[in-house]
Amino acid sequence: MILVREDTMIWNKEAECMSAEETKELQLQRLQSVVKRAYELVPYYNKRFNDLKIEPEDIETLEDIEKLPFTSKTDLRDAYPFGMFAVPTDEIVEVHTTSGTTGKPTVSGYTVEDLDIWGEVMARALTMTGVRKEDKIQNSYGYGLFTGGMGVHYGGQKIGATVIPISAGNTMRQLEIMQDFETTVLTCTPSYGLYLAEVAENEGIDTSKLKLKAGCFGAEMWTEEMREKLEKRLNISAQNIYGLTEIMGPGVAMECPVKKGLHIFEDHFYPEIIDPQTLKQLPDGENGELVLTTLTRDGMPVIRFRTRDITALNRGICECGRTQVKMDRITGRSDDMLKVRGVIVFPSQIEKALLKIEGLEPQYQIIVTRPHHMDEIEVMVETSPALFSDEVKHVEEIKKNIESKIHNEIGLRVNISLVEPKSLPRSEGKAVRVIDKRNI
Amino acid sequence: MKLKQISVFLENRKGRLWKALNILSFAKINIRALSIADTSEFGILRIIVPEPERAKNILEESNFVVKVNDVIAVSIPDEPGGLDSVLEALNKLDINVEYLYAFVEKKGKNAIVVIRTEDIDAGINALEKGGVTVLKSEEVYSL
Numbered sequence: 201m202i203l204v205r206e207d208t209m210i211w212n213k214e215a216e217c218m219s220a221e222e223t224k225e226l227q228l229q230r231l232q233s234v235v236k237r238a239y240e241l242v243p244y245y246n247k248r249f250n251d252l253k254i255e256p257e258d259i260e261t262l263e264d265i266e267k268l269p270f271t272s273k274t275d276l277r278d279a280y281p282f283g284m285f286a287v288p289t290d291e292i293v294e295v296h297t298t299s300g301t302t303g304k305p306t307v308s309g310y311t312v313e314d315l316d317i318w319g320e321v322m323a324r325a326l327t328m329t330g331v332r333k334e335d336k337i338q339n340s341y342g343y344g345l346f347t348g349g350m351g352v353h354y355g356g357q358k359i360g361a362t363v364i365p366i367s368a369g370n371t372m373r374q375l376e377i378m379q380d381f382e383t384t385v386l387t388c389t390p391s392y393g394l395y396l397a398e399v400a401e402n403e404g405i406d407t408s409k410l411k412l413k414a415g416c417f418g419a420e421m422w423t424e425e426m427r428e429k430l431e432k433r434l435n436i437s438a439q440n441i442y443g444l445t446e447i448m449g450p451g452v453a454m455e456c457p458v459k460k461g462l463h464i465f466e467d468h469f470y471p472e473i474i475d476p477q478t479l480k481q482l483p484d485g486e487n488g489e490l491v492l493t494t495l496t497r498d499g500m501p502v503i504r505f506r507t508r509d510i511t512a513l514n515r516g517i518c519e520c521g522r523t524q525v526k527m528d529r530i531t532g533r534s535d536d537m538l539k540v541r542g543v544i545v546f547p548s549q550i551e552k553a554l555l556k557i558e559g560l561e562p563q564y565q566i567i568v569t570r571p572h573h574m575d576e577i578e579v580m581v582e583t584s585p586a587l588f589s590d591e592v593k594h595v596e597e598i599k600k601n602i603e604s605k606i607h608n609e610i611g612l613r614v615n616i617s618l619v620e621p622k623s624l625p626r627s628e629g630k631a632v633r634v635i636d637k638r639n640i
Numbered sequence: 641m642k643l644k645q646i647s648v649f650l651e652n653r654k655g656r657l658w659k660a661l662n663i664l665s666f667a668k669i670n671i672r673a674l675s676i677a678d679t680s681e682f683g684i685l686r687i688i689v690p691e692p693e694r695a696k697n698i699l700e701e702s703n704f705v706v707k708v709n710d711v712i713a714v715s716i717p718d719e720p721g722g723l724d725s726v727l728e729a730l731n732k733l734d735i736n737v738e739y740l741y742a743f744v745e746k747k748g749k750n751a752i753v754v755i756r757t758e759d760i761d762a763g764i765n766a767l768e769k770g771g772v773t774v775l776k777s778e779e780v781y782s783l
Contacts (some may be wrong), residue, residue, distance in 0.1 A: 590675045618682055623703075
């Protein structure tokens, strides 16, 4: 098997450019196989299928997937630690967990074959970012129980690139290494990427002189406007990677250079979009909750996992040549979704509004309260020289401008508080954008 | 003819004014004049210092947001009615005053008024036409 494709920007042409018919055949085969595996080897699925009187043989077409029950985050959490494994733990060679901010985390387990597949799909993803054997990847995703670090690590090594396993944090050292080692590709969360750019600028580092050419950003939601900032300030192509620990980690889907959606590696992950209220499948092009089924995972097969991420699917042959189904950039989670005074608000909408303002640093926090039985949103925004003036009326005008831009975006009036620079917490991982102080 | 003024953004939080002034005194920067515009949510500290660029850099290093802009300094007799001639000169040519603040000279019998007009050049022009003494920046720093 050829490990490196020198002549093409596509890592695995056979898989990534497969025809629709062949894809469906392959998926059906693999779906039947994983359903059987889950039924026979995972007590949780065995019980659930029996309760619903379903047998693996009932899956005769891809549409029959709708007969199967959903798996929720709570289901996985309840199986802590190893209740969802389909193999004895001595066949699990690696484990990862989610962050577990509310109670016990969710555990993911990988066999040797699972890790190989992870490396394969990550190689596809990194190749989309332009990574070749001669590249140097500065991997600033956290190494540890978080999946970001190891995912990029395996993908980078599969390509044969030089992986710098620097992990997150220690920003001055990050910049030193970026310059001394001549990093060509950066992998980290978009908020950390922006922070690196901020610190580089403060240190007088000219980012256009760095050897950086691209960045593979993910693990948190980010907007087109954030992309523009990252591309401009770091002088790179900024592309979006998607994944989740419960399914594997990063590498479920990746944005190609066309930048109009992320290709889901559907030979390994079967996607569905459902209406989060009715739980019925929605047609391509419609926004709904992404549901994923692992098709090739041995250690911990997951059937119809409700990701809570909101997106839509689009099929066809992409300009990049790939045929694998595309998903839109995630604009919100069905549980990140805020309901304020009856109106649905996603933090991404607020970010979008803020980024429309020249000179505004996208350092913000949204605080939701209910002081007198009515919901209030306060958006704290860090002041910057571009937003400041010696005259009170100008600063007030700026505040009004921000309020009006946000009002245009979400249809609600918010209170803007200008705060001093660097006073909002910075993150190396996912930025905490919303603090909901209501007791609902 | 124009004087440089530093404006600093202050969050309406305990100790922010103190912190800003403390940074300047630590750097041995002598404030010649000072004024604060306050709203319920934030304040703007306006100061006149001999080395405006140095003061700006030092404050920015401590994460304050600073702007430098031009203002006009005039000298008037330190007696009732002294300010009248200034405002008369400005009104005559329809000059819009955004804000002003004043202080007295240590030695001498004059008061200094720092004025921010909407258009600084037009302001200087109107004041000179009205016979008001407009000070040079060196003169203000050495007071």
